[in-house]
Amino acid sequence: xxxxxxxxxxxxxxxxxxxxxxxxxxxxxxxxxxxxxxxxxxxxxxxxxxxxxxxxxxxxxxxxxxxxxxxxxxxxxxxxxxxxxxxxxxxxxxxxxxxxxxxxxxxxxxxxxxxxxxxxxxxxxxxxxxxxxxxxxxxxxxxxxxxxxxxxxxxxxxxxxxxxxxxxxxxxxx
Amino acid sequence: xxxxxxxxxxxxxxxxxxxxxxxxxxxxxxxxxxxxxxxxxxxxxxxxxxxxxxxxxxxxxxxxxxxxxxxxxxxxxxxxxxxxxxxxxxxxxxxxxxxxxxxxxxxxxxxxxxxxxxxxxxxxxxxxxxxxxxxxxxxxxxxxxxxxxxxxxxxxxxxxxxxxxxxxxxxxxxxxxxxxxxxxxxxxxxxxxxxxxxxxxxxxxxxxxxxxxxxxxxxxxxxxxxxxxxxxxxxxxxxxxxxxxxxxxxxxxxxxxxxxxxxxxxxxxxxxxxxxxxxxxxxxxxxxxxxxxxxxxxxxxxxxxxxxxxxxxxxxxxxxxxxxxxxxxxxxxxxxxxxxxxxxxxxxxxxxxxxxxxxxxxxxxxxxxxxxxxxxxxxxxxxxxxxxxxxxxxxxxxxxxxxxxxxxxxxxxxxxxxxxxxxxxxxxxxxxxxxxxxxxxxxxxxxxxxxxxxxxxxxxxxxxxxxxxxxxxxxx
Numbered sequence: 001x002x003x004x005x006x007x008x009x010x011x012x013x014x015x016x017x018x019x020x021x022x023x024x025x026x027x028x029x030x031x032x033x034x035x036x037x038x039x040x041x042x043x044x045x046x047x048x049x050x051x052x053x054x055x056x057x058x059x060x061x062x063x064x065x066x067x068x069x070x071x072x073x074x075x076x077x078x079x080x081x082x083x084x085x086x087x088x089x090x091x092x093x094x095x096x097x098x099x100x101x102x103x104x105x106x107x108x109x110x111x112x113x114x115x116x117x118x119x120x121x122x123x124x125x126x127x128x129x130x131x132x133x134x135x136x137x138x139x140x141x142x143x144x145x146x147x148x149x150x151x152x153x154x155x156x157x158x159x160x161x162x163x164x165x166x167x168x169x170x171x172x173x174x
Numbered sequence: 175x176x177x178x179x180x181x182x183x184x185x186x187x188x189x190x191x192x193x194x195x196x197x198x199x200x201x202x203x204x205x206x207x208x209x210x211x212x213x214x215x216x217x218x219x220x221x222x223x224x225x226x227x228x229x230x231x232x233x234x235x236x237x238x239x240x241x242x243x244x245x246x247x248x249x250x251x252x253x254x255x256x257x258x259x260x261x262x263x264x265x266x267x268x269x270x271x272x273x274x275x276x277x278x279x280x281x282x283x284x285x286x287x288x289x290x291x292x293x294x295x296x297x298x299x300x301x302x303x304x305x306x307x308x309x310x311x312x313x314x315x316x317x318x319x320x321x322x323x324x325x326x327x328x329x330x331x332x333x334x335x336x337x338x339x340x341x342x343x344x345x346x347x348x349x350x351x352x353x354x355x356x357x358x359x360x361x362x363x364x365x366x367x368x369x370x371x372x373x374x375x376x377x378x379x380x381x382x383x384x385x386x387x388x389x390x391x392x393x394x395x396x397x398x399x400x401x402x403x404x405x406x407x408x409x410x411x412x413x414x415x416x417x418x419x420x421x422x423x424x425x426x427x428x429x430x431x432x433x434x435x436x437x438x439x440x441x442x443x444x445x446x447x448x449x450x451x452x453x454x455x456x457x458x459x460x461x462x463x464x465x466x467x468x469x470x471x472x473x474x475x476x477x478x479x480x481x482x483x484x485x486x487x488x489x490x491x492x493x494x495x496x497x498x499x500x501x502x503x504x505x506x507x508x509x510x511x512x513x514x515x516x517x518x519x520x521x522x523x524x525x526x527x528x529x530x531x532x533x534x535x536x537x538x539x540x541x542x543x544x545x546x547x548x549x550x551x552x553x554x555x556x557x558x559x560x561x562x563x564x565x566x567x568x569x570x571x572x573x574x575x576x577x578x579x580x581x582x583x584x585x586x587x588x589x590x591x592x593x594x595x596x597x598x599x600x601x602x603x604x605x606x607x608x609x610x611x612x613x614x615x616x617x618x619x620x621x622x623x624x625x626x627x628x629x630x631x632x633x634x635x636x637x638x639x640x641x642x643x644x645x646x647x648x649x650x
Contacts, residue, residue, distance in 0.1 A: 036385050038360075102342060108404055122384070130367070
């Protein structure tokens with residue numbers, strides 16, 4: 001069954017953390033609720049689950065590709081046109097290093113940007129549930145539950161101290 | 175007003191401010207829309223200067239074409255000046271984020287917005303590729319001349335120098351804009367519901383999927399760290415190639431490992447200067463005194479003082495090597511760039527990049543003010559301009575025509591004075607950069623809202639022992 005979002009708004013981090021505890025106690029899976037904030041809170045401020053990402057793999061892969069391309073481009077060029085310059089070997093490292101360094105950096109940067117977009121799940125083509133009061137410092141607890149659990153989740157959020165509860169269908173009220 | 179009274183006691187009176195996190199978003203959003211008369215006037219004046227720069231460019235092209243780099247010396251100097259500031263400024267945001275300095279919070283977006291000006295740099299670089307003399311001697315193998323100019327590209331691998339330089343300058347722009355986007359996405363995401371018109375459309379496109387989840391904050395933090403690290407690695411590299419291709423390689427026999435470092439230090443000094451001047455204007459006249467405390471100036475002033483001392487150290491290291499070497503070419507280069515041909519510009523460079531900023535920043539009370547570090551920053555900016563005129567006008571005019579393929583600089587060339595079009599280009603170009611920056615402040619908030627809000631979690635004014643102090647939280 002498709003899950004529906006419901007958003008509880010809390011004035012303090014403690015209340016939001018209480019809501020998180022209550023949701024866990026009610027059997028809501030940790031992956032089914034999230035905390036929406038207007039600034040990054042310190043790790044574990046809401047007792048939330050650990051969020052892992054794989055962003056660091058992206059630049060690593062990009063750098064490897066760039067390094068390979070750089071080495072191939074410079075070495076194959078020098079082997080294809082074997083001109084001795086200043087008595088130096090055909091395959092000499094200093095001139096290869098300049099181009100290889102730049103190509104490594106450039107691809108690492110491109111892959112990092114791709115990684116940020118992918119790992120942040122951006123762009124989102126469908127607008128999710130949000131409330132502009134979060135920009136004023138309120139903390140949103142976004143829960144995805146089965147439709148028949150919406151009312152009980154709303155009650156749970158309210159009991160935890162939500163000043164308002166917003167639903168996708170426009171329903172609102174603490 | 176979004177802040178309580180500035181705090182601090184004794185000599186640190188009024189040093190720290192504590193903005194009210196609840197009203198920051200709305201307050202900054204309103205300030206970003208404000209088109210007060212002084213702002214409109216600045217926009218008109220710099221817009222006119224922008225037009226003058228375009229006129230100067232067209233006239234220069236019509237008069238001299240793109241065959242020789244000599245007439246484009248002042249254009250190259252302007253490019254380099256803007257390149258220094260726009261490439262160095264985003265690094266300040268990254269570096270002080272790395273060090274987790276709280277005082278940097280109001281500074282971050284001011285620094286990152288310079289990345290939009292770097293688009294101008296990218297466009298300005300295109301003619302510079304055309305006017306740069308070929309690495310290969312068109313005359314081929316001629317006695318007394320090199321077949322291949324000495325440059326960082328050695329034998330000139332595929333595409334060198336133009337393709338790799340263009341790729342580097344383009345990627346600096348792309349990376350700095352990526353840093354700006356990654357940093358501003360949270361602020362744009364917040365404002366996308368309230369912003370209207372073009373701004374609203376832009377925010378929805380650029381930050382449509384931002385909700386401020388834990389995962390997004392974590393990825394943003396890691397992304398900014400990675401992009402910052404790569405940016406540092408590429409900015410230093412590009413300073414090396416630009417200073418090498420458009421300065422050192424144009425003066426036959428100029429071989430110097432210190433100059434690229436001096437170039438980078440000048441860039442960092444000038445860019446921090448530009449950031450401080452912008453912060454001062456915002457604090458004094460922009461209505462941001464509730465967000466930009468004196469502590470930002472105080473802390474940045476120590477970095478600026480360090481850069482000022484590093485600058486003179488590298489200048490001396492550059493000079494002493496050539497002075498002690500005493501080869502004919504080394505003496506000629508010293509005479510050309512320092513003691514003879516461009517001596518007046520050199521003295522101005524020395525005064526504005528070292529003597530005057532040092533004289534300002536050496537005093538504790540001045541460093542603790544908002545005007546002192548800003549004044550030193552302004553002086554460093556003027557010094558940076560003098561540096562670029564001296565080096566890049568000098569290099570472009572050192573060896574005209576086939577002389578550039580000579581092994582050594584045999585005589586001391588005459589100075590190249592600016593004509594009216596050069597003045598249009600330099601003054602107009604600086605105005606164009608300011609114009610673009612001003613426009614960018616109306617598109618994105620000039621304050622990194624999420625960072626300032628985050629700062630309120632970790633800083634408070636409270637009692638400790640028998641006194642009241644700033645108390646800092648340290649979550650990591």
